[in-house]
Amino acid sequence: MNKVIRDLLSRKTFIFSIVVILFFAAIALLAPVLTSYNNPYQVSQQFVAAPYAVPAWATIFPQYHDLPPDVRLTLTPVSASGVTPVNSSFVKITVPAGGEVNVSYPIRWNWSSPYNVILSFILVPPATSDFNVNLYMNNINIMELSPVPIPPAVSVTLGKPNSITFSSQTINPSNSPYVNSLPFQDQPLASLEFPKAVLPRPGMYYLVISLQNTGNSPETFLLSNPHYTSLGYAYGRLGTDDNGGSVFSEFVYGARFDLYLALVASVLIIGIGLIIGLLAGYVGGFTDLTLNALTDFFLLIPGLPLLIVLISIFDLTGVIVNVNKAVLILLIISFLSWPGTAKIIRGQTLSLRSRTFVEASRALGEGKLRILFRHIVPNLMGILFAQLAYDVPGVILAESGLDFLGLGIIGFPTWGNMLGFATNDLSFANGFAWWWVLPPGIGIILLSTAFYYFGTAMLDVLSPYKLRGE
Amino acid sequence: MIEGKDLRVYFKSRDIVVKALDGVNVSVKDREIVGIVGESGSGKTTLGRTILNLQKPLSGEVLWNGKNVFKLKGKEEKEFRRQNQIIYQNPYEAVDIRLKVYDIVAEGLRVHNIPKDKEEESKIVMETLRDVGLTPEDEYAKSLPNQLSGGQLQRVAIARALVLNPSFIVADEPVSMLDMSIRAGVLDIFKRLRDERGISIMMITHDISTLGYVADRIYVMYQGKVIEHGSTDAVLDKPLHPYTQALISAVPIPDPSGRTSLFSIKVKEEMEPYNGKGCRYYPRCPFAMASCREKEPNLSGVSSDHYVACFLY
Ligand SMILES: Nc1ncnc2c1ncn2[C@@H]1O[C@H](COP(=O)(O)OP(=O)(O)OP(=O)(O)O)[C@@H](O)[C@H]1O
Numbered sequence: 130m131n132k133v134i135r136d137l138l139s140r141k142t143f144i145f146s147i148v149v150i151l152f153f154a155a156i157a158l159l160a161p162v163l164t165s166y167n168n169p170y171q172v173s174q175q176f177v178a179a180p181y182a183v184p185a186w187a188t189i190f191p192q193y194h195d196l197p198p199d200v201r202l203t204l205t206p207v208s209a210s211g212v213t214p215v216n217s218s219f220v221k222i223t224v225p226a227g228g229e230v231n232v233s234y235p236i237r238w239n240w241s242s243p244y245n246v247i248l249s250f251i252l253v254p255p256a257t258s259d260f261n262v263n264l265y266m267n268n269i270n271i272m273e274l275s276p277v278p279i280p281p282a283v284s285v286t287l288g289k290p291n292s293i294t295f296s297s298q299t300i301n302p303s304n305s306p307y308v309n310s311l312p313f314q315d316q317p318l319a320s321l322e323f324p325k326a327v328l329p330r331p332g333m334y335y336l337v338i339s340l341q342n343t344g345n346s347p348e349t350f351l352l353s354n355p356h357y358t359s360l361g362y363a364y365g366r367l368g369t370d371d372n373g374g375s376v377f378s379e380f381v382y383g384a385r386f387d388l389y390l391a392l393v394a395s396v397l398i399i400g401i402g403l404i405i406g407l408l409a410g411y412v413g414g415f416t417d418l419t420l421n422a423l424t425d426f427f428l429l430i431p432g433l434p435l436l437i438v439l440i441s442i443f444d445l446t447g448v449i450v451n452v453n454k455a456v457l458i459l460l461i462i463s464f465l466s467w468p469g470t471a472k473i474i475r476g477q478t479l480s481l482r483s484r485t486f487v488e489a490s491r492a493l494g495e496g497k498l499r500i501l502f503r504h505i506v507p508n509l510m511g512i513l514f515a516q517l518a519y520d521v522p523g524v525i526l527a528e529s530g531l532d533f534l535g536l537g538i539i540g541f542p543t544w545g546n547m548l549g550f551a552t553n554d555l556s557f558a559n560g561f562a563w564w565w566v567l568p569p570g571i572g573i574i575l576l577s578t579a580f581y582y583f584g585t586a587m588l589d590v591l592s593p594y595k596l597r598g599e
Numbered sequence: 600m601i602e603g604k605d606l607r608v609y610f611k612s613r614d615i616v617v618k619a620l621d622g623v624n625v626s627v628k629d630r631e632i633v634g635i636v637g638e639s640g641s642g643k644t645t646l647g648r649t650i651l652n653l654q655k656p657l658s659g660e661v662l663w664n665g666k667n668v669f670k671l672k673g674k675e676e677k678e679f680r681r682q683n684q685i686i687y688q689n690p691y692e693a694v695d696i697r698l699k700v701y702d703i704v705a706e707g708l709r710v711h712n713i714p715k716d717k718e719e720e721s722k723i724v725m726e727t728l729r730d731v732g733l734t735p736e737d738e739y740a741k742s743l744p745n746q747l748s749g750g751q752l753q754r755v756a757i758a759r760a761l762v763l764n765p766s767f768i769v770a771d772e773p774v775s776m777l778d779m780s781i782r783a784g785v786l787d788i789f790k791r792l793r794d795e796r797g798i799s800i801m802m803i804t805h806d807i808s809t810l811g812y813v814a815d816r817i818y819v820m821y822q823g824k825v826i827e828h829g830s831t832d833a834v835l836d837k838p839l840h841p842y843t844q845a846l847i848s849a850v851p852i853p854d855p856s857g858r859t860s861l862f863s864i865k866v867k868e869e870m871e872p873y874n875g876k877g878c879r880y881y882p883r884c885p886f887a888m889a890s891c892r893e894k895e896p897n898l899s900g901v902s903s904d905h906y907v908a909c910f911l912y
Pocket residue numbers: 610611612617618619637638639640641642643644645646688805
């Protein structure tokens with residue numbers, strides 16, 4: 130055994146394959162630790178950043194240098210007369226009759242414009258209806274709060290805490306003076322243009338909440354420190370997809386699925402392929418005839434077309450409502466993977482069975498079973514691993530192909546459907562989303578090659594008869 | 600004592616039927632080395648394999664101390680396997696090259712549960728390796744077959760057979776793969792086995808000169824038939840069948856006893872195809888007569904220890 134391991138470790142291709150497989154296995158196992166999004170295809174897990182956000186580390190490249198990350202700030206006001214802190218998060222503002230007090234919140238912005246801007250704060254206006262509150266950002270009047278809601282002003286309840294949220298994504302001519310003031314044809318695009326208008330480039334910006342007293346006695350306002358949030362264009366380890374889902378999470382859970390698929394396929398290949406091949410080759414006669422026919426039947430089933438038809442039928446008729454489609458695809462693909470191995474094992478068993486050393490074992494008095502397990506099976510190990518090496522990537526590729534075409538799994542990320550979705554959306558505008566396309570592509574290639582190298586190394590080391598070119 | 604009676608083994612490959620054994624009678628008595636000689640394809644290996652119940656014959660039987668070996672079951676079959684061993688022509692093909700020499704030799708012991716424990720097993724294996732001249736034995740025990748030369752591996756194969764303390768061994772061209780210089784050494788092992796342990800041996804070869812050195816009796820085979828047999832001295836001194844004479848004259852190395860010079864038989868140059876009913880040798884026989892084409896000759900005794908199948912006698 131030692132010699133086998135030493136032999137294996139002396140092969141660079143084997144080391145490569147082990148490193149790659151272990152790497153992906155580690156990723157798959159640690160997926161819940163590595164990322165908190167277990168299925169970025171769910172709406173609730175999307176928009177963790179702007180769509181097509183580049184990986185955070187890509188900002189070292191000049192063209193991505195200024196892209197903002199996700200930003201979350203709690204703004205604090207610059208001190209001014211009439212503004213007194215109540216506690217750490219609220220300030221009280223007293224506005225004299227007919228006067229106006231501006232509360233300014235500085236924002237240090239180091240990047241180009243973000244994807245969106247969201248501001249939220251709590252406002253407790255006076256109980257009188259003689260006031261007006263305006264929000265300005267970069268000197269643009271973005272929101273107006275008023276007890277008399279004449280669009281674009283937004284209404285507030287008098288004397289009670291109002292939870293105010295401003296979101297650049299929901300602005301329209303009737304809730305934002307900014308949009309209202311735009312030329313008519315520009316209004317639909319206001320949501321997109323807004324971040325560029327208020328945070329055009331790195332610099333110092335101010336959010337100003339302007340409190341106006343239109344009555345004739347002093348009024349008191351309570352304001353919480355506003356929260357500023359914006360989604361950025363640089364996110365995480367691998368950026369985001371078209372829905373702002375984390376590509377890293379997709380990649381990690383895709384790896385998990387593909388390895389899982391590889392595992393199930395391997396188990397079936399070894400479980401069914403090896404046993405049927407061995408029985409057919411070693412027992413021979415009628416058993417061989419039957420098993421061989423069975424193998425041929427499964428071998429000749431055109432796998433992918435069958436799958437496509439089956440899945441379409443299931444989808445259309447809804448026959449199998451209770452069975453998870455993904456599980457079904459996994460099982461069908463895996464189940465179609467063993468016949469090749471059964472054939473090869475049968476052939477090898479036939480050839481081994483008629484070898485002189487097997488006859489020599491018979492001459493020594495060894496029984497059929499002892500010969501099988503002591504001489505035949507060990508000599509088949511190499512070829513079995515080689516079969517795993519050729520078949521498992523085949524299974525991964527078939528499944529990925531199905532997903533790529535949109536016929537397979539779409540409910541959760543797999544490398545195949547990542548590639549499929551990505552290629553649908555590649556364009557110059559998103560820099561061909563290389564961070565989205567490359568990881569699953571490279572993943573499939575690496576894993577397939579690793580399996581292949583693993584198998585060939587095992588084949589060489591475990592098959593002395595093959596080695597000698599017999 | 601083991602004997603094969605009227606053994607027939609036909610192989611069908613596509614439409615052609617190869618009669619590897621066509622009514623062969625042989626016997627090997629206790630403490631006897633019997634030589635089987637014949638050209639390539641004459642059925643020697645098939646004979647050895649059939650005698651040991653490794654090849655089922657179409658007809659005929661093999662008697663081992665009076666018992667039909669094809670009908671042995673259970674304990675008796677196991678005992679037959681233990682007592683009768685075979686050494687193959689090509690040692691590289693005859694051993695599982697994944698296994699270490701130690702395990703190759705110990706395999707038989709384990710199958711027959713001979714040693715009480717690992718220590719005894721190791722003792723027997725090491726002793727046997729020494730017996731066949733593989734010293735230092737613990738070095739050899741650890742090595743793998745592909746680290747050994749053909750001669751060394753053939754000794755391993757011999758050790759594998761000997762470790763079970765057999766009473767009969769089929770040695771199928773045990774020296775044909777070996778260098779001239781070490782052949783005598785390996786042949787000596789067989790002579791010693793017979794002399795010291797009383798083992799009977801069926802020595803298969805296509806080189807009749809080696810038999811003069813070791814065999815007590817010789818069977819000459821031609822195309823699945825025994826065409827001459829008798830004591831070594833009778834067959835080598837007075838070969839009767841034209842084929843035997845040709846075999847002896849074809850021996851390339853000078854025979855110290857000078858037997859070779861007595862015969863210089865020519866083989867016919869152009870051959871007509873065999874007609875299916877006459878003597879199998881007539882296409883090549885320089886003495887062929889008209890009657891040779893009509894009927895096959897049967898083995899008949901020219902003396903008490905010399906039989907030949909030829910119409911000349
Ligand atoms: N398992 C088999 N299947 C088909 N034909 C066989 C088989 N074994 C032997 N034969 C054929 O039977 C004939 C006799 O073969 P055999 O091996 O007994 O010859 P041999 O005398 O040992 O020859 P050699 O000196 O080359 O070893 C040959 O024609 C061979 O092709």
